[in-house]
Amino acid sequence: MNSGEKSGRKSGENTWQKTGEWSDKKLGEKARKYQGEKSGKNSEKETWRKSEQWSDKKLGENPRKNSGEKSDKKFGEKQTKWRKESAEGQQRGERKAEDKAFSKETKKNRSQCPVFRKCGGCQLLDMPYKKQLELKQKQLETLLKPFCRLEAMIGMEDPYHYRNKVHAVFDHDKKGNPFSGVYEANSHRVVPVESCLIEDEKADEIIGTIRGMLKSFKIRTYDEDTGYGLLRHVLIRRGFTTGEIMVVLVTASPIFPSKNNFVKALRDKHPEITTAIQNVNGRGTSMVLGDKEHVLYGKGYIEDILCGYRFRISSKSFYQVNPVQTEILYKKAIEAAGLTGNERVIDAYCGIGTIGIVASQYAKEVIGVELNRDAVKDAIENAKLNDVSNVKFYCNDAGKFMENMAESGEHADVVFLDPPRSGSTVEFIDSVAKLKPAKVVYVSCGPETLARDLELFRKRGYEARKGWGIDLFPMTAHVETVVCLSRKNPDDRIEIDLSLDELDITTAESKATYEEIKDYVLKNHSMKVSSLYISQVKRKLGLEIGTSYNLPKSEDARVPQCPLNKEKAITEALNHFSMI
Numbered sequence: 001m002n003s004g005e006k007s008g009r010k011s012g013e014n015t016w017q018k019t020g021e022w023s024d025k026k027l028g029e030k031a032r033k034y035q036g037e038k039s040g041k042n043s044e045k046e047t048w049r050k051s052e053q054w055s056d057k058k059l060g061e062n063p064r065k066n067s068g069e070k071s072d073k074k075f076g077e078k079q080t081k082w083r084k085e086s087a088e089g090q091q092r093g094e095r096k097a098e099d100k101a102f103s104k105e106t107k108k109n110r111s112q113c114p115v116f117r118k119c120g121g122c123q124l125l126d127m128p129y130k131k132q133l134e135l136k137q138k139q140l141e142t143l144l145k146p147f148c149r150l151e152a153m154i155g156m157e158d159p160y161h162y163r164n165k166v167h168a169v170f171d172h173d174k175k176g177n178p179f180s181g182v183y184e185a186n187s188h189r190v191v192p193v194e195s196c197l198i199e200d201e202k203a204d205e206i207i208g209t210i211r212g213m214l215k216s217f218k219i220r221t222y223d224e225d226t227g228y229g230l231l232r233h234v235l236i237r238r239g240f241t242t243g244e245i246m247v248v249l250v251t252a253s254p255i256f257p258s259k260n261n262f263v264k265a266l267r268d269k270h271p272e273i274t275t276a277i278q279n280v281n282g283r284g285t286s287m288v289l290g291d292k293e294h295v296l297y298g299k300g301y302i303e304d305i306l307c308g309y310r311f312r313i314s315s316k317s318f319y320q321v322n323p324v325q326t327e328i329l330y331k332k333a334i335e336a337a338g339l340t341g342n343e344r345v346i347d348a349y350c351g352i353g354t355i356g357i358v359a360s361q362y363a364k365e366v367i368g369v370e371l372n373r374d375a376v377k378d379a380i381e382n383a384k385l386n387d388v389s390n391v392k393f394y395c396n397d398a399g400k401f402m403e404n405m406a407e408s409g410e411h412a413d414v415v416f417l418d419p420p421r422s423g424s425t426v427e428f429i430d431s432v433a434k435l436k437p438a439k440v441v442y443v444s445c446g447p448e449t450l451a452r453d454l455e456l457f458r459k460r461g462y463e464a465r466k467g468w469g470i471d472l473f474p475m476t477a478h479v480e481t482v483v484c485l486s487r488k489n490p491d492d493r494i495e496i497d498l499s500l501d502e503l504d505i506t507t508a509e510s511k512a513t514y515e516e517i518k519d520y521v522l523k524n525h526s527m528k529v530s531s532l533y534i535s536q537v538k539r540k541l542g543l544e545i546g547t548s549y550n551l552p553k554s555e556d557a558r559v560p561q562c563p564l565n566k567e568k569a570i571t572e573a574l575n576h577f578s579m580i
């Protein structure tokens with residue numbers, strides 16, 4: 001998430017669970033089933049209701065990382081280490097995580113987290129980690145089956161306290177005692193949280209200190225109903241490798257009495273804080289951050305090291321919340337691109353320039369595009385910070401930018417895209433097709449929009465070859481995916497089409513192959529249909545099909561007839577592909 005991060009739970013809805021597509025095998029349903037089995041039927045409805053929420057508002061970080069590591073190590077030097085880690089991590093991760101998941105509390109049928117149900121952020125918390133990975137793998141496989149092969153999910157060695165960004169909402173009880181926590185699912189009621197199993201522990205500690213300091217500094221927490229009070233949210237970001245910590249105090253008004261003393265007292269207790277910022281958000285919306293900021297202490301940003309490169313991160317810029325898995329993710333994405341050093345690469349939706357800068361050592365030239373101004377500023381600084389001179393960053397809508405490039409007759413060899421959960425756009429994908437890169441590497445945190453976009457890519461001549469699920473969000477229903485697409489050689493297409501006895505004249509002339517019709521029906525109606533049924537429906541609709549195709553082999557052979565529901569679905573597909 002970026003500055004547009006929403007504070008309300010509504011913003012975190014689970015898109016896998018929201019759409020009707022793929023409805024028969026939903027992750028949330030499985031989570032519910034698991035909960036039902038574990039804690040009895042009564043809690044089943046409750047758990048399901050909570051598990052429908054996405055966990056967007058969960059922000060945090062892992063404190064157990066060696067700080068102060070030097071930034072001069074290059075990506076290449078770390079490759080062997082990564083390869084080893086990603087292979088071993090899976091086995092070790094499953095074992096360690098399971099030990100924790102089957103802690104005494106879980107065995108006693110109590111959740112590991114006291115606010116598990118109310119918070120709803122960790123939908124899978126009480127499921128053994130191994131099962132979580134299996135579930136996510138299955139879900140992804142179902143979604144990506146029509147497009148590509150999926151490698152085994154890469155899980156974490158230690159799937160707890162991984163979030164390097166923590167957000168706490170501040171509120172008070174009837175007596176005016178301050179507390180902090182998260183919004184209850186689908187509401188603006190604050191559930192008190194003092195520690196969280198997926199958030200950085202140091203960040204939780206700092207938030208606890210802030211809570212404890214409010215009374216003595218006479219700072220009142222903001223009341224959403226009356227509009228009185230000052231402190232609304234606290235956002236903490238921690239550099240996983242550097243240990244640098246940013247504290248953002250989100251206030252309803254710019255007037256923050258004793259702010260310098262407050263920050264000094266906080267730093268006395270937590271000298272590891274390297275920067276403190278006041279963000280002013282007087283709006284009645286569910287956005288956490290407002291536009292105005294004042295740096296109260298330090299540089300106003302933190303730095304962290306990823307893949308051997310140093311990155312500056314501002315409060316409103318996007319930065320992946322799980323740095324351990326992010327290194328694996330970037331490595332997979334860059335490997336998939338198969339760069340040789342001669343390529344012109346586009347890093348679309350580039351954030352602070354992480355993928356592009358890491359990839360720059362293997363490419364001739366990298367062009368990054370990002371909508372968030374602060375992130376673009378960070379990206380430009382990051383290129384300088386790392387002495388990278390073959391990267392340029394632009395602040396623009398990625399779709400518009402690509403369209404302009406295509407219209408100007410530019411070219412690209414490889415396109416990385418890492419859009420927000422809502423996915424990319426037709427405009428963007430159309431422009432990619434015009435720019436004709438040999439490879440497209442799609443990094444996604446929204447599997448459903450990924451599947452939607454892969455279909456669009458396919459129609460424009462890009463075939464998904466291989467995918468990897470990487471668990472960037474243990475305990476939650478989210479998952480990150482990388483898919484590598486290649487531009488189909490038009491000659492290959494003709495060869496393949498002709499060699500498949502599946503095609504008839506009508507199909508070849510009118511856009512959709514039998515496979516595309518089958519995929520469409522499978523995705524939209526969760527039904528498999530045979531070529532025979534498709535040809536029967538086409539024949540019935542007066543569409544010409546090849547004479548020898550699907551005719552009975554002998555005079556008295558009994559040919560199964562397409563059932564009505566499948567006929568309707570096929571007709572819809574033909575309509576969808578403008579064949580009728």
Ligand SMILES: C[S@@+](CC[C@H](N)C(=O)[O-])C[C@H]1O[C@@H](n2cnc3c(N)ncnc32)[C@H](O)[C@@H]1O
Binds near residue numbers: 318348351419421
């Ligand atoms: C999932 S993040 C990925 C960032 C980066 N690739 C990384 O790994 O840190 C998506 C990014 O897309 C940006 N974004 C959202 N909508 C955009 C748009 N229409 N055009 C360009 N960038 C956009 C967001 O600000 C965010 O930085």
